[in-house]
Amino acid sequence: MGNLETCMRTFVTTGTDVAGEVVEVGPGETNFKTGDKVVAILSHLSGGGLAEFAVAKKSLSVARPPEVSAAEGAGLPVAGLTALQALTQSAGVKLDGSGNQKNILITAASGGVGHYAVQLAKLGKTHVTATCGARNIEFVRNLGADEVLDYKTPDGAALKSPSGKKYDAVIHCATNIPWSTFEPNLSENGKVIDITPGISAITTFVAKKLTFSKKQLVPLLLIPKGENLNYLINLVREGKLKTVIDSKHALSKAEDAWAKIIDGHATGKIFVGP
Incomplete structure (x- = not known):
């Protein structure tokens, strides 16, 4: 029907x-x-x-x-909605810029979800650190990222912000990065939002919940909504998202x-x- x-x-x-x-x-x-x-x-x-x-x-x-x-x-439907849900619902970013400024890390920022996440995060006036391959550094910077790391360099592999900032949230679009790499780079209540959670991510999620850790790993389960897709379509129409x-x-x-x-x-x- x-x-x-x-x-x-x-x-x-x-x-x-x-x-x-x-x-x-x-x-x-x-x-x-x-x-x-x-x-x-x-x-x-x-x-x-x-x-x-x-x-x-x-x-x-x-x-x-x-x-x-x-x-x-x-x-837009899967990649755009994933980026939107991760930022607004999981990370608490207000895309109208009305919230407190957050420091956000986006891994694999040149990919499908990542390139939307960078643009949407900047609409929320966040400070964005992003990782990608060397050939895409300028591309990601042009999307609006404040700091861009080559993931193959020592600092990139360690996810360390060049400005020394701790991340309030990580939109994790890459794979095979252990929790031990994220944890020292997170703020006191920082969280890692994993868009493709595997067994290790689920295990970490449960362990952090059971130990009442302030730092959390959050597996993302996409819940698509028509109104959210329409919101993204309008951003594209207005030239605010590409x-x-x-x-x-x-x-x-x-x-x-x-x-x-x-x-x-x-x-x-x-x-x-x-």
């Missing part, structure tokens, strides 16, 4: 993130009509976005204004896109579409 079927022939898709045109609406649906341009996040249970047609729930679909390209919109396109791949070459994603060194987002 109220599902949308969206045509992907002329729009960009990435995994469960899609931008498309409505070709059919479910019974009783009044918010959308055939021909509407939309951005949506799909359920894994009903199929992914690597198809000419996809079905999306109306609650997770938002209108795409003409000022926002299909690629700009399609990049989707950086690493590369585009034809649907017939989707395996090339996935190979690049698995390689883990994309700058921004990778897209599949015409």
Whole structure:
């Protein structure tokens, strides 16, 4: 009831993130009509976005204004919402800049989630330290990061802020960094928000809770909401947030896109579409 079927022939898709045109609406649906341009996040249970047609729930679909390209919109659902939820709900950053200034570390800041997180964090007037590879240092700095570390250098591997700041929160978009590396760099009540938590992260989370530690590791479970996706779309429309396109791949070459994603060194987002 109220599902949308969206045509992907002329729009960009990435995994469960899609931008498309409505070709059919479910019974009783009044918010959308055939021909509407939309951005949506799909359920894994009903199929992914690597198809000419996809079905999306109306609650997770938002209108795409003409000022926002299909690629700009399609990049937002998972990566953008993850960055938004990590910053606003887990780290407590107010994106209108009204809160107390926080010191934020963002790892893998040149990637899909990371490049959104840097931009959103700066909207909240935070001090951002970011890590990335050497080739992306200027890219991340241009996104707004105050300090950028090459993760392969000693200071980068140790996550030490060049200005000596302790982090109130870490938006952890990388992998294989132990808690022992984060802990000495955190403020008294600092927390690490892990967007891809594994077994070690869950173990650390439980241990810190049981010992009543002020420093916490917080596994992030994305809870997508249509209103949050619409909020991000409006930021793009207003020029306050941008989707950086690493590369585009034809649907017939989707395996090339996935190979690049698995390689883990994309700058921004990778897209599949015409």
